[in-house]
Every structure is written in structure tokens, then in C-alpha cells.
Amino acid sequence: MNVVWKDMKVRSVQLGLMVAIYGGMVGAVSLPGWAQEIGANQPVASPLRLTQADGFVQITGVRVDPANEGVAIALETANGAFVVPNFQIVGNALIATIANAELTLPDGDFFEQFGPTDGIALISVTNEPGNQVRIAITGTDAPPTATAQAQAQSLILTVLPGVGENAASEPDGIQIVVSATRTEEEASSIPRSVTVIERDQIEQQTQVSQGLGDVLEQLVPGLAPSTGTTSNFGQSLRGRNVLVLIDGVPQTTNRNAFRDLQTIAPSAIERIEVVQGPTAIYGDGATGGVINIITRGPAEEGVVLRSRLGVSADVGNISDSLGGVVEQYVGGRSGNTDYVFTASYDYTGGFFDAGGDRIPSDPNAQGGLADTESLNLLGKIGVDLGEDQRLQFTVNHYDSVQSTDFTTDPSILDSPGRQRSQALDGLDLDTPQLSNNTLLSLNYRHADVLGGDLQGQLYYRDYLTRFFPFDGRTSASLGNSIFQSQVDSTEWGGRLQFDTPLANEGALRLLWGADYNNERTSQPVNIFDAAAFDASGGLAYRRVDQRTWVPRLNQNSLGLFAQLNWEVSDRVTFLGGVRHERVGLSVDDFTTLAGNAVEGGNLDYDATLFNAGGVVDLNDDISVFANFAQGFSLADVGLVLRNAPADFSLGTLRPEAQRVNHYEVGVRGNWSGGQASLAGFYNTSELGTTFTAPGEILRAPERVYGIEATVDTQLSDRWLLGGTFSWSEGEIDRANTGDYTPLDGFRISPIKVTAYVENETTPGWRNRLQLLYSGDRDVFDSDTVFGQRAVGSYVTVDYISSIALGPGNLEIGITNLFNTDYFPVVSQLQTNELSNAAGRGRSLQIGYSFEW
Numbered sequence: 001m002n003v004v005w006k007d008m009k010v011r012s013v014q015l016g017l018m019v020a021i022y023g024g025m026v027g028a029v030s031l032p033g034w035a036q037e038i039g040a041n042q043p044v045a046s047p048l049r050l051t052q053a054d055g056f057v058q059i060t061g062v063r064v065d066p067a068n069e070g071v072a073i074a075l076e077t078a079n080g081a082f083v084v085p086n087f088q089i090v091g092n093a094l095i096a097t098i099a100n101a102e103l104t105l106p107d108g109d110f111f112e113q114f115g116p117t118d119g120i121a122l123i124s125v126t127n128e129p130g131n132q133v134r135i136a137i138t139g140t141d142a143p144p145t146a147t148a149q150a151q152a153q154s155l156i157l158t159v160l161p162g163v164g165e166n167a168a169s170e171p172d173g174i175q176i177v178v179s180a181t182r183t184e185e186e187a188s189s190i191p192r193s194v195t196v197i198e199r200d201q202i203e204q205q206t207q208v209s210q211g212l213g214d215v216l217e218q219l220v221p222g223l224a225p226s227t228g229t230t231s232n233f234g235q236s237l238r239g240r241n242v243l244v245l246i247d248g249v250p251q252t253t254n255r256n257a258f259r260d261l262q263t264i265a266p267s268a269i270e271r272i273e274v275v276q277g278p279t280a281i282y283g284d285g286a287t288g289g290v291i292n293i294i295t296r297g298p299a300e301e302g303v304v305l306r307s308r309l310g311v312s313a314d315v316g317n318i319s320d321s322l323g324g325v326v327e328q329y330v331g332g333r334s335g336n337t338d339y340v341f342t343a344s345y346d347y348t349g350g351f352f353d354a355g356g357d358r359i360p361s362d363p364n365a366q367g368g369l370a371d372t373e374s375l376n377l378l379g380k381i382g383v384d385l386g387e388d389q390r391l392q393f394t395v396n397h398y399d400s401v402q403s404t405d406f407t408t409d410p411s412i413l414d415s416p417g418r419q420r421s422q423a424l425d426g427l428d429l430d431t432p433q434l435s436n437n438t439l440l441s442l443n444y445r446h447a448d449v450l451g452g453d454l455q456g457q458l459y460y461r462d463y464l465t466r467f468f469p470f471d472g473r474t475s476a477s478l479g480n481s482i483f484q485s486q487v488d489s490t491e492w493g494g495r496l497q498f499d500t501p502l503a504n505e506g507a508l509r510l511l512w513g514a515d516y517n518n519e520r521t522s523q524p525v526n527i528f529d530a531a532a533f534d535a536s537g538g539l540a541y542r543r544v545d546q547r548t549w550v551p552r553l554n555q556n557s558l559g560l561f562a563q564l565n566w567e568v569s570d571r572v573t574f575l576g577g578v579r580h581e582r583v584g585l586s587v588d589d590f591t592t593l594a595g596n597a598v599e600g601g602n603l604d605y606d607a608t609l610f611n612a613g614g615v616v617d618l619n620d621d622i623s624v625f626a627n628f629a630q631g632f633s634l635a636d637v638g639l640v641l642r643n644a645p646a647d648f649s650l651g652t653l654r655p656e657a658q659r660v661n662h663y664e665v666g667v668r669g670n671w672s673g674g675q676a677s678l679a680g681f682y683n684t685s686e687l688g689t690t691f692t693a694p695g696e697i698l699r700a701p702e703r704v705y706g707i708e709a710t711v712d713t714q715l716s717d718r719w720l721l722g723g724t725f726s727w728s729e730g731e732i733d734r735a736n737t738g739d740y741t742p743l744d745g746f747r748i749s750p751i752k753v754t755a756y757v758e759n760e761t762t763p764g765w766r767n768r769l770q771l772l773y774s775g776d777r778d779v780f781d782s783d784t785v786f787g788q789r790a791v792g793s794y795v796t797v798d799y800i801s802s803i804a805l806g807p808g809n810l811e812i813g814i815t816n817l818f819n820t821d822y823f824p825v826v827s828q829l830q831t832n833e834l835s836n837a838a839g840r841g842r843s844l845q846i847g848y849s850f851e852w
Contacts, residue, residue, distance in 0.1 A: 057082055057101040059133060062111040062125050070144075070160035071116050073123060073135065082155040085135075089143045090763070093717075096135040096146070096157065103127050112716055115672035119161020120144055122672075124717040129762075136717045179245075179273035179292035181563065181575065182281055183453075183499050183511055189573045191613030191625040192664055193276040193679045193708065195220050199296075202266050204768070207813030207845055208798045210325065210346055211369055212261040216291070217752075218770060221708040221724040222276045224749035225774045227826040228839060229368055230400070230435065233258035234746040234826040238277055238681060239704035239730045240288030240660065241633065247295055247394060247441055249459045252285050253489040253521045254555050254585075255638045259465050261291075263437040264398050265376030267308075267327040267344035270296045276708070277681055278631025278662040280579045280609040283515055283559050287631045287660045287685075295378055295396060296329065298340050303332035310811070310847030313349065314840065315819070316356035321349040325847070340380040348372045350406070354821035354841035358423040361404040362433070362468040371404035388447040395440050402433040407468075408834045410538060420823070421837040428540040431484060431526055435465040452500040452509070460492045469528060469541050477643050479593030482533055482541070483525040485549055493517035504567075511563040511577075516556075523550035523638060525593070550638040551590040551600070557583040563611075576612040581605075581657075585637060587650055592642060601650035607632045607657045613664075621671050627664045632657040633689050635698075640691040652695040658687045674713040674722075681706055702743065704730035723755035723771075742779040744787030745829045751775035764804030769817075771797050774825060787829050794822035796839070808850025815843045 061076035075082070075098075085096040103109055103125060112124040122138045135157065137144050142162030149156050180190045187194055197219050205215040213226040213235055223242075224235045236242070244251040244260035251260045275290040282290060306329040314321035327344040351359040351370040361368040375398070382392040409424035441459040466486035472478030497513030527545035563577030583605040591597055613627030634657055641650075666679030682705040688698035706728030713721045730743035742748070756770040778790035797820075801812040819842040827837050 056080065056131070057098070059098075059101060059103045059125075060105065062103075062105065064113050064116050064123060066117065067158055068160070069117075070158065071120065071123070073137075073157040073159060075125070075135075075155040075157075077153050077155075081153075082150055085148055085155075085157075087146070087148075092141070092143055092162070093136055093138040094144045094146055094159075094162075095763070096137075096148070097128065098133045098135070098155075100131055101133040102131060103133050110716075114714075117161065120159065122714065122717055123159075126718075134763075138717060177273050179290055180275045180279075180281070181511070181565070182248075182497060183565075185565075188617075188623060188668065188670070189567075189615055191573070191575055191615045192627045192629065193222070193666060193677070195274040195276065197272040197274070199270050202269055202272070203849075204800055204802075206266045207800050207802075207811045207847065208815045208843075210266060210348070212264075212266060215266065216261075216272070216274070218754055218772065219724075220274050220276075221710055221726045221752075222289075222706070222728070223274075223726075225752060225772065225825055228824050229826075230262045230372075230402075230433075231258045232261050234749075234829070236747055236749065237274075237288035237291075238683070238706065239728050239743065239748050240278065240631075240683075241285065242288045243282060243284075243286035243290050245282065245290060245292040246396065246439055247443075248282070248292065248457060248495065249439060249441060249461060249493075250282070250285070250491075250517070251437070251461075251463075253463065253487060253491075254519055254553055254634070254636075255487050255489070255521045255523050255550060256636070257465050257467075257487045259435055262398075262400060262435045262465075263439075263463070264293060264295075264396060265344045265346065265374060267329070268295055268342050268376050268378040268396060270294050276679075277627075277629060277664055278660040278683060279629050280581070280607075280611070280631050281561070281563075281577075283517070283557060283579075283581060284583070284632060284634055284657075287633045287658065295380065295394060296331070296340050296342055298333055298338035298380075298382070299331040301333060303330070304851060305330050306849065306851045308847055308849040310845060312843060312845040314352040315842040315844060316352040316354070317350065317358070320358070321352055321843070323347050323349040336384040338382045340378065342376070342378040344374075344376045346372075346374045348374075350404075351840050353420075353838040354816070354819045356841070357838075358406060359837055359840065360408040360421050360423045361402060361406045361427075362408065368402065368404075368433075370402075371406070372400055372402045374398070374400035390443075390445045392443045393441070394443070396438070398435070398437045400435045404432070407539065410834065412833055419833045419836065421827075421834055424539070426536075426539045428536065429469070430541060430543050431466060433466055433468055436463065438462045450498060450500055452498055455495070455497050455499075457495040458492075459494070461490065463487070463489045463491075469526075471533075471538075473530065476594050477592070479527070479547070479595075481593070482528040482530055483547075483549075483593070484528070484541070485523055485525045487521065487523050489519060489521040491517060491519035507567040509565045511561075511565065513561060515559040515561075519555045520552055521550075521555070521638075522548070522552040523642070525549045547593060548590055549593055550642045551587055551598075553637060554586045555583065556585075557581060571617040572614065574612075574614045576610075578608065578610050580608045581632070583634065583657075585655075587637070587641065590641075592644055596644055596646040596648065598641065598644045599647075599649040599651075603637065603650065603653060603655040605634060605655045605657050607659060609659070622667065622669045624667045625665070627662075629662045629664075631660045631662065633660075634658070635687075635689050635691055637691075640695075653691060654696060656687060656697045658685055658689050658697075660685045674711070676709070676711040678709045679707070681708075699736040701733040701736065701740075702730065703740070704728060704743070704748070718760045720758040721756070723753065726752040744785075745777060745789070745791055745825065746787045748777070749774070749825060750777040750791055750793070766802045768800040769797060770800070771795065784831060786831050789829050789831065791825055791828045792823075794820060794839075796820055796822065805848075806850070807852065808848055811845070811847040811849060813845040813847075815845070816841055818842075 057080045063074040065072045088095040110126045121140045124136045128134045139162045145160045147158045217226040222238045251263045273292045278287045308327040310325045312323045325346040330341045378396045380394045406423040407427040409422040412419040444456045446454045469484040495515045502508040526543045529542040532540045532542045559581045561579040566574045585603040587600040589600045609630035611629040615625045617623045662683040664681040668677045684703045688700040690698045709725040730748040731740035753773040758768040773795045776793045780788040783789040797817045799814040799817045803810040822839045
């Protein structure tokens with residue numbers, strides 16, 4: 001589903017039809033006589049059983065007429081009197097149920113009308129089981145209010161639009177995002193593609209997978225299919241690398257481990273904002289875009305406790321794949337203080353393919369999700385220091401360890417033809433794969449400084465990730481050893497920005513400020529006993545030493561920026577800005593694994609980047625946008641250092657940042673019955689991100705281009721339908737001669753199509769089918785080069801169900817519903833058959849969530 005679903009004027013339908021969603025409230029009131037009124041401001045009580053009138057009513061006509069700033073819904077009958085309706089408020093919908101009745105219209109057995117007046121998105125009248133007729137009136141911002149009155153052979157419902165608490169501050173259908181511009185902006189006024197994933201969508205998608213990469217592949221156009229591992233290597237965004245942030249704090253190190261999405265559990269996430277395409281608004285690394293993960297917020301009032309319990313298993317082998325998850329949320333407010341605490345523990349069992357065979361726990365040598373325990377703890381305390389000031393402290397700790405007895409069976413290499421990777425029991429590893437991430441952040445905001453808004457942030461991050469061992473005894477640059485590397489990083493920094501109005505009562509604003517970051521990263525390796533390894537048949541890893549593969553990289557960066565936001569008119573918005581970045585890198589002398597002495601030194605980078613774009617509202621429903629933006633990325637010094645020849649000196653390198661120029665145009669539509677978007681992009685770069693042997697930046701011009709589309713449709717008050725389309729292609733001039741050849745498959749993914757259909761089968765029971773299609777890509781002359789193999793297509797379908805049961809929701813998720821036997825894109829690209837791991841077969845997740 002397009003994750004900007006809540007931008008729709010009918011976004012309330014998605015929530016309004018969720019009975020028992022967190023905090024969902026139901027109310028019913030029966031009044032004496034023959035008049036009844038219920039609305040958003042009525043006291044809410046438990047539903048009452050109503051005394052039914054004798055006889056059976058056939059409703060033969062439904063009419064909707066304008067009436068006193070609202071509408072009048074007339075139900076007509078020729079054979080009896082109506083009973084008192086039973087009213088319920090469900091989210092933003094007002095539901096009226098008439099017992100002992102049947103809808104028998106001349107042109108069918110249902111009635112619906114979209115957007116009869118401002119503030120009301122949909123009116124539907126349908127038959128219900130048990131001889132009942134259901135009238136659903138969905139408001140755009142809040143539940144409508146209604147008065148029911150019986151007349152001769154008719155029932156009149158006079159309906160007025162409800163008024164939401166935020167109606168005055170947030171215009172109808174508007175969603176506020178911050179990642180694209182670093183300030184709170186309406187999504188519709190941002191001149192580029194932005195995708196927002198809300199908390200309810202995260203909860204829905206984690207019913208089939210706890211992996212963030214799996215969640216994002218379903219919801220973000222332009223993002224490559226998930227690798228199914230702990231790594232996001234190969235899961236590019238618009239053909240380039242993505243910068244991952246948590247509350248604005250970078251999670252990507254200067255020794256890119258491609259595990260940036262394995263730094264926080266979904267239970268600690270409130271929403272995710274994705275900016276598609278290069279940007280420099282947060283500094284280095286976002287040549288493909290930004291994924292900003294925003295942590296959970298407090299309850300609106302009082303204290304709220306939410307719990308979730310779940311179990312999971314692969315259908316092909318339940319006993320060896322059994323896993324479970326426990327999540328707890330506590331959020332509340334007291335006086336001028338608010339707080340959030342979340343804790344989650346997740347154990348994932350073994351993974352099995354469609355044939356019931358175990359998938360190796362380290363598929364593609366990228367780190368598997370199977371046989372893994374993870375713990376996430378989030379704490380957040382905020383204090384309102386006055387009407388204009390706020391201070392907030394956040395700490396998030398994530399810890400994930402893979403404890404498995406299985407590795408990859410090397411015997412498949414003796415069989416002819418392309419083989420699928422197989423698991424081998426008996427792994428004995430002293431130092432398992434893991435990821436630890438601890439983040440501390442202190443945020444301050446003052447809403448009245450220099451006539452505008454000031455925001456400041458200080459942060460600290462401690463990160464460690466460890467990979468699976470590798471037999472490098474045939475490589476001198478790897479020390480002719482069996483080794484296991486890990487990336488160890490600590491960083492701290494701060495941000496300070498001012499949003500200053502310049503003219504026209506805020507219609508012309510300037511965002512300006514500075515960012516500073518200090519990062520220290522190293523990549524040590526564990527050395528294992530070769531004799532013990534060989535004696536065990538490649539199963540026993542006994543650590544005997546630890547050495548340096550990449551020395552400590554001390555990197556400092558300072559960015560100065562200014563961004564202009566100009567609301568030229570009610571229908572035209574312009575944004576433009578500049579950022580200047582200066583980066584210093586220092587390295588001490590060290591010795592490589594091959595025994596080469598390397599002289600350290602210093603490198604200094606600088607880059608000035610620009611962006612400009614505009615949005616034009618053609619009418620109230622359709623807008624067009626165009627954008628030019630630059631992003632940049634630093635060449636990977638660690639790669640050249642770990643393979644440095646004898647007598648190499650860092651001073652011989654010529655530092656220069658890769659600059660990406662990005663052009664995008666698009667159109668967005670937002671109607672009462674749905675929304676859609678279409679965007680096309682083209683970007684170029686002249687430099688690569690690695691060094692050549694003489695110390696020059698690799699001159700490899702690139703160009704990447706593509707098309708993305710989204711659509712979401714409200715077919716009725718019970719049916720939702722939508723999906724996304726992503727196509728991209730990319731080329732590289734490897735020899736810098738003007739001869740372009742296709743970029744590898746880790747950069748450019750095949751066509752990706754997602755689709756979903758969602759239905760409220762009965763009140764409180766929602767069902768969703770979602771499809772992922774990954775196409776084929778065969779553009780290379782040879783299949784012997786890493787990343788340049790042909791890729792075949794595959795389709796997977798997931799089933800998600802939520803049933804209101806007792807005080808909470810029963811959740812059922814089935815991954816790969818039809819048990820498709822397939823290979824993820826990243827597996828098909830591997831030249832080594834040991835990494836040719838199949839995708840996961842059918843798996844089942846059952847959970848129960850409740851609020852207390």
C-alpha cells in the first residue's frame with residue numbers, strides 16, 4: 001500500500017473500520033420516544049441491547065440530500081415501522097445498525113455515495129448477516145454527529161460533519177513530514193517523492209515479518225526487494241545507497257557494513273519517512289535517499305499500556321522454526337512531562353524453503369535472520385519548559401545475536417550445474433554474528449527565537465556488528481588466514497537550526513544552521529585456528545588471535561546550510577537551498593594483514609551542493625512538482641587501506657567526493673475516493689566511491705533513471721485496493737571512455753510491483769492479501785562476474801488478518817501464502833553457489849495485542 005495513505009480525505013476509513021484498534025472506542029445510546037442523537041462529543045458507554053419492534057422492514061429507497069451544513073439520509077419503506085437504530089463510533093466512522101431489516105433497492109442490495117459534503121468522506125448502506133442493515137458514515141477528520149427521527153414509512157438521519165482536535169492546525173487531508181526538509185512541512189508541498197509509513201502500517205506488516213527490510217520492500221516505491229537477511233546490501237534506493245537515520249541521527253558508518261536497518265526493532269518505531277532520491281540535507285551518504293526512523297511517542301493523555309505476544313513457525317518444519325515475540329509499550333503524560341518506555345524480545349527460529357529444507361543461517365554471507373535473539377529497549381522523557389520551550393531525552397538500545405548450529409554445506413560444489421545452498425549441522429563458533437546499537441539523544445526546541453523556531457540536538461552512538469567467518473587462506477591480502485571481521489564505531493555530534501520567517505507572515509521562510517559529526521571507526525578481525533577448522537570439516541572456529549584489517553578512521557565533518565521556503569501563492573510553493581560540507585579524516589600508521597607497513601596521514605574533503613524545486617497545485621486535487629537536488633558520498637578509504645601495498649602512504653590519495661545530480665518530475669492526485677502519484681527521475685555522477693591503485697578516485701561516470709507510480713483506491717467502506725510500480729535502469733562507463741555498460745544487479749533491481757486488497761469482512765475482522773512481483777533482468781554478456789548474473793522473476797503473496805477479540809486483536813499472518821519456491825534477487829546474483837540461498841517458504845505468525 002502506498003504509505004502516504006493517510007493523506008487521503010478518506011484516510012479515516014482505514015482507521016474507522018478497525019474495531020478494537022489501540023484506543024478504539026464504541027458508544028451507543030438509546031433515547032425514549034422516537035428520536036436519538038449521537039456524536040463525537042457524546043459520552044461513550046457500552047453498547048446496549050435494544051428492544052426490537054415486531055415485524056420485518058424492507059428498505060426500498062435511500063436518498064441523500066443537503067441539510068443545514070450537513071446531509072439528510074432518508075431511508076424509505078412501504079411495509080412497516082423502523083426500530084431504534086443502534087449507533088456506534090468506530091474511529092472516524094459513525095455506524096448505525098437497524099435490526100429486523102433488509103435493503104432491497106431496485107438497482108441492487110447496497111448504496112454508497114462518496115464525499116456528499118465537506119467533512120464527510122463516504123456514506124454506505126449495506127445488508128448485514130442476521131437480518132440487519134448497516135449505515136456507515138465516515139468523516140474526514142472526526143466522527144460525524146447524527147440525529148435519527150422516524151416518520152411515516154421512513155427514517156431520517158440528519159448528519160453533521162465532526163470536528164477533529166487538530167482540524168484548526170492541520171488542514172484536511174494533510175500529512176506533516178520532517179525528513180525531506182528538516183522542518184514540519186505538508187507532504188503535498190514538498191517538490192519530490194516522499195513516502196510515510198505510519199505506526200498502524202508497521203504493526204500490520206510485522207504480522208508477517210519483523211525485518212525492517214521486508215516491511216519497507218512492500219511499502220516504498222523505488223526500494224529494491226529485501227535480501228531476507230540482516231544486511232541491506234543490494235537493497236538500493238533508486239539505484240544508489242541510502243542514508244538511515246533514527247530521530248535524525250545517522251546509522252551509517254564510514255566503513256559501510258550495510259546493516260543500517262538492523263539497529264532498532266519495529267516495536268520502538270512510531271513512523272518511517274523515506275525521501276526518494278539523492279539529498280544533502282543531512283550530509284554525506286544519501287545518494288539514493290534517506291530513511292528516517294522516528295521513535296515512539298507518548299500517549300495523548302493519561303497513561304496507556306499496550307502489550308503484544310506472538311509465536312511464529314515455518315509450516316515446513318514447525319518444531320525447528322518455532323519462535324516468539326513479546327512487546328510492551330508504556331506511554332503517558334503528567335503535568336508538563338511526558339514519557340515513553342518500550343521493551344521487546346524476539347526469538348526467531350530456523351528458516352526453511354518451500355521444499356522444507358533448512359536455509360543456511362548465513363545466506364549470501366550477509367548475515368541471516370534465522371536462529372536469532374534480539375532485544376530492544378527504548379526510553380524517552382520530554383519536559384515542556386513553557387509555552388515555547390521543550391527538552392527531550394531519548395535512549396534506544398538494540399542487541400541482536402545469532403546463535404546457530406548450522407552453516408553452509410561446501411559439498412554442493414562437487415555437484416554439476418547450478419546448486420542451491422544447503423545447511424550443514426555442527427557449527428561450533430566462539431564468536432557469533434551480532435549487532436549492538438546504543439543511541440542517546442538530547443533535543444531542545446524553542447518556538448520563539450529571532451521570531452522563529454530554534455531546534456538543537458546532541459547525540460552519541462555506540463555501534464558494533466560482527467560478520468560470519470571467511471576462509472581467506474588463498475589470499476595474501478587477507479593474511480592467508482581464516483578470519484572474521486567486525487565494524488566497531490562510536491560517534492557523537494550535534495545539530496542546530498533556525499527556521500526564520502522573512503516576510504508575508506511566514507510565507508517566506510529561511511531554514512539555516514550547522515551540523516557537526518565526529519566518528520571513530522575501525523575494522524578488527526578474529527583469527528581462527530586453521531588446524532582445528534580442517535579437522536572438524538570446516539565446522540569449528542577457535543579464535544587464536546585478533547588483528548587489524550582496517551585501522552581506526554577518525555573523521556570529523558561540519559556542514560553549513562540554508563534552505564528557502566517560499567509560498568508564492570495559494571497554489572505555488574518554491575524551495576531552494578545550499579549546503580557546504582567540510583570533512584577531515586586522519587589515520588595512524590598500521591600494518592595490513594599481508595604484513596605491509598602503511599604510513600598514516602590526513603585527508604580533507606569539501607563539497608558545496610544545491611537544490612531547487614517547486615510544486616504547483618493545478619486544482620484542489622492534482623498537483624505537479626519538479627526538483628533538482630545534489631547528494632554526495634565519500635570514497636571508501638577503508639577499502640584501499642586494507643589492501644594497501646608495501647610503502648603505501650595515505651598522503652598519495654587525492655580526496656574528492658562523489659557528487660550526484662538528480663532531476664525529478666512528478667504529478668500527485670488526491671481525491672475523496674483515492675490517491676495516486678507518478679514520478680520520473682534521472683541522475684548522474686562523474687566519480688565512483690573507490691580509489692584506483694595509483695590513489696586516484698575511480699573515474700566511472702554513471703547514470704540512473706526510472707519511473708515510480710503509486711495508487712490507492714477506496715472501492716467502498718469495506719474494500720481498499722492499491723499498489724506500487726518501480727522501474728529503473730543504470731549504466732556505468734567503467735573505463736571512462738564514453739562506452740556505457742549496465743550497472744550490476746546489486747545497484748539496479750528488476751521491475752518491482754506490489755499490490756494489495758484489503759477488506760473488512762465483518763465489523764472488527766479485517767483481511768489483507770498483498771503481492772510482491774520481482775521481474776527479470778538479463779542485460780550482461782557473461783554470468784561469471786559477481787553481481788552480473790541474469791535474474792529471473794518471482795511472485796510472493798502474504799495474508800494478514802486482524803480480528804477484534806476480547807479486549808484486543810488476534811493477529812494472523814502467513815508469509816509466502818502459496819509456498820512459492822524462489823530465490824531472492826541477491827541470491828541469484830551470486831557467482832558462488834554457497835551463497836545461492838532460496839527464499840523462505842510458507843510461514844505462520846499468530847499474535848495477540850491489547851491495551852490495558
